[in-house]
Amino acid sequence: xxxxxxxxxxxxxxxxxxxxxxxxxxxxxxxxxxxxxxxxxxxxxxxxxxxxxxxxxxxxxxxxxxxxxxxxxxxxxxxxxxxxxxxxxxxxxxxxxxxxxxxxxxxxxxxxxxxxxxxxxxxxxxxxxxxxxxxxxxxxxxxxxx
Amino acid sequence: xxxxxxxxxxxxxxxxxxxxxxxxxxxxxxxxxxxxxxxxxxxxxxxxxxxxxxxxxxxxxxxxxxxxxxxxxxxxxxxxxxxxxxxxxxxxxxxxxxxxxxxxxxxxxxxxxxxxxxxxxxxxxxxxxxxxxxxxxxxxxxxxxxxxxxxxxxxxxxxxxxxxxxxxxxxxxxxxxxxxxxxxxxxxxxxxxxxxxxxxxxxxxxxxxxxxxxxxxxxxxxxxxxxxxxxxxxxxxxxxxxxxxxxxxxxxxxxxxxxxxxxxxxxxxxxxxxxxxxxxxxxxxxxxxxxxxxxxxxxxxxxxxxxxxxxxxxxxxxxxxxxxxxxxxxxxxxxxxxxxxxxxxxxxxxxxxxxxxxxxxxxxxxxxxxxxxxxxxxxxxxxxxxxxxxxxxxxxxxxxxxxxxxxxxxxxxxxxxxxxxxxxxxxxxxxxxxxxxxxxxx
Numbered sequence: 001x002x003x004x005x006x007x008x009x010x011x012x013x014x015x016x017x018x019x020x021x022x023x024x025x026x027x028x029x030x031x032x033x034x035x036x037x038x039x040x041x042x043x044x045x046x047x048x049x050x051x052x053x054x055x056x057x058x059x060x061x062x063x064x065x066x067x068x069x070x071x072x073x074x075x076x077x078x079x080x081x082x083x084x085x086x087x088x089x090x091x092x093x094x095x096x097x098x099x100x101x102x103x104x105x106x107x108x109x110x111x112x113x114x115x116x117x118x119x120x121x122x123x124x125x126x127x128x129x130x131x132x133x134x135x136x137x138x139x140x141x142x143x144x145x146x
Numbered sequence: 147x148x149x150x151x152x153x154x155x156x157x158x159x160x161x162x163x164x165x166x167x168x169x170x171x172x173x174x175x176x177x178x179x180x181x182x183x184x185x186x187x188x189x190x191x192x193x194x195x196x197x198x199x200x201x202x203x204x205x206x207x208x209x210x211x212x213x214x215x216x217x218x219x220x221x222x223x224x225x226x227x228x229x230x231x232x233x234x235x236x237x238x239x240x241x242x243x244x245x246x247x248x249x250x251x252x253x254x255x256x257x258x259x260x261x262x263x264x265x266x267x268x269x270x271x272x273x274x275x276x277x278x279x280x281x282x283x284x285x286x287x288x289x290x291x292x293x294x295x296x297x298x299x300x301x302x303x304x305x306x307x308x309x310x311x312x313x314x315x316x317x318x319x320x321x322x323x324x325x326x327x328x329x330x331x332x333x334x335x336x337x338x339x340x341x342x343x344x345x346x347x348x349x350x351x352x353x354x355x356x357x358x359x360x361x362x363x364x365x366x367x368x369x370x371x372x373x374x375x376x377x378x379x380x381x382x383x384x385x386x387x388x389x390x391x392x393x394x395x396x397x398x399x400x401x402x403x404x405x406x407x408x409x410x411x412x413x414x415x416x417x418x419x420x421x422x423x424x425x426x427x428x429x430x431x432x433x434x435x436x437x438x439x440x441x442x443x444x445x446x447x448x449x450x451x452x453x454x455x456x457x458x459x460x461x462x463x464x465x466x467x468x469x470x471x472x473x474x475x476x477x478x479x480x481x482x483x484x485x486x487x488x489x490x491x492x493x494x495x496x497x498x499x500x501x502x503x504x505x506x507x508x509x510x511x512x513x514x515x516x517x518x519x520x521x522x523x524x525x526x527x528x529x530x531x532x533x534x535x536x537x538x539x540x541x542x543x544x545x546x547x548x549x550x551x552x553x554x555x556x557x558x559x560x561x562x563x564x565x566x567x568x569x570x571x572x573x574x575x576x577x578x579x580x581x582x583x584x585x586x587x588x
Contacts, residue, residue, distance in 0.1 A: 006535070019440075023440050026440065032525050032527070039305060039443075040305040043440075045444070055309070067528070111179045
């Protein structure tokens with residue numbers, strides 16, 4: 001059986017509408033009666049990833065792929081890329097511009113938060129080549145409550 | 147509520163007046179309403195009692211499930227539990243005159259909420275103060291005052307239930323006080339007591355909806371402010387025109403209203419305005435509430451301690467059962483606060499002693515709420531969801547709601563669940579007609 005796949009578009013630098021893709025994912029998973037706690041973890045990761053893409057990425061996409069045992073959330077952008085991924089994963093490390101910090105974003109918690117709330121995270125990036133963040137969430141038996 | 151029905155615990159539909167225009171479908175935040183053939187309304191999801199369908203209906207075919215005023219006055223002691231929003235319906239008139247008008251209408255007791263609002267306020271401040279150290283509850287805490295918000299969370303945002311402040315709502319404190327003091331008083335005289343909640347919105351559940359063993363021991367009825375307004379306004383006018391100096395005698399201290407605090411609660415922001423909380427926020431309106439809850443679910447606002455939500459715009463004075471327009475009512479409240487001023491009356495130490503004893507805490511409510519309002523629709527499996535996505539590609543719709551569902555996605559989900567047929571879709575219907583025509587034209 002092939003998994004269920006769904007993609008959403010994220011527009012670069014559109015702060016007003018940032019979060020909409022994650023909300024669509026939330027609603028989608030709610031129709032499927034996913035475990036509320038799992039939905040919340042996915043929502044947090046989706047939002048953090050979406051914000052990163054809006055701040056640093058070019059246009060981006062957020063996609064989910066659902067299988068019976070796991071859900072994969074992927075955010076890909078064609079933005080400026082991450083120079084040092086290990087550094088970017090550290091809490092508090094941020095390359096956000098001052099204007100973003102003034103808006104209350106860019107505290108350097110994005111990737112650490114995504115790591116904390118997902119079961120597995122894989123970041124692929126090269127300077128100038130964009131970034132792909134792939135997060136896996138395990139679905140326990142019965143995690144998809146009926 | 148998996149089976150379809152026409153009325154909910156909060157609203158009733160009049161199919162004779164319904165024109166099938168679908169206005170109510172579009173505004174329902176839980177997508178609970180469907181229109182089946184021949185304007186027949188069916189409720190398929192949880193109704194949380196927000197009253198948006200009442201507001202939206204141009205044919206006045208939706209009304210609150212409130213009781214008939216005629217039941218008042220026959221062989222029982224009628225106790226009115228008054229929402230402070232009632233005062234805002236009488237610009238320039240003091241709350242005590244409004245309460246006196248209610249007593250002339252036949253309510254033996256008129257319970258003002260001020261004391262209970264103040265108790266709630268103190269208990270909330272105390273909970274938040276302690277939570278700063280213990281962090282037992284997550285920030286932001288969500289006000290439990292608007293029951294529609296709490297039901298919305300139980301139904302659509304169950305992961306946020308731990309954010310709901312576990313303090314008894316003012317109206318629960320009020321009902322408890324009546325049960326502790328007024329009812330025992332009449333037990334001695336052998337008279338029956340009936341409680342009447344006077345509300346600005348259809349939030350009070352019709353007791354008939356509750357299971358038999360959960361029904362209240364003391365009969366309870368809900369009255370909309372609009373139900374009592376015409377008669378009450380007459381009494382209030384006569385009280386105002388009378389030359390008698392009004393020294394009203396009441397038996398219990400909370401039967402009169404003394405400060406502007408209670409009135410302030412009618413407005414959005416009125417709950418937090420006088421509360422001693424470092425960082426709080428007031429949000430009003432159903433769409434705004436949903437947007438903020440979505441953001442909290444995504445991990446935002448963790449730097450805020452307390453959020454007051456009201457699903458009616460401008461707060462309770464925007465309730466659908468009010469008589470006076472919300473902006474005029476707001477102006478009346480602001481004027482009243484200027485006249486009578488704000489102030490607390492309860493001794494703080496005494497309330498804190500009660501708090502220590504656990505008098506204000508509630509714990510069983512979340513589980514109760516989840517069982518009553520938690521997601522009860524059947525979840526769609528991965529295969530079903532794939533079918534939904536395929537159907538949506540076929541429909542290519544514009545959320546026209548002609549099918550009787552609020553939007554194309556909901557319709558597709560209904561079809562996959564077996565509750566609707568693709569034949570009901572206007573787009574699909576037109577496209578099939580075009581296809582069928584082509585061969586004959588060629």
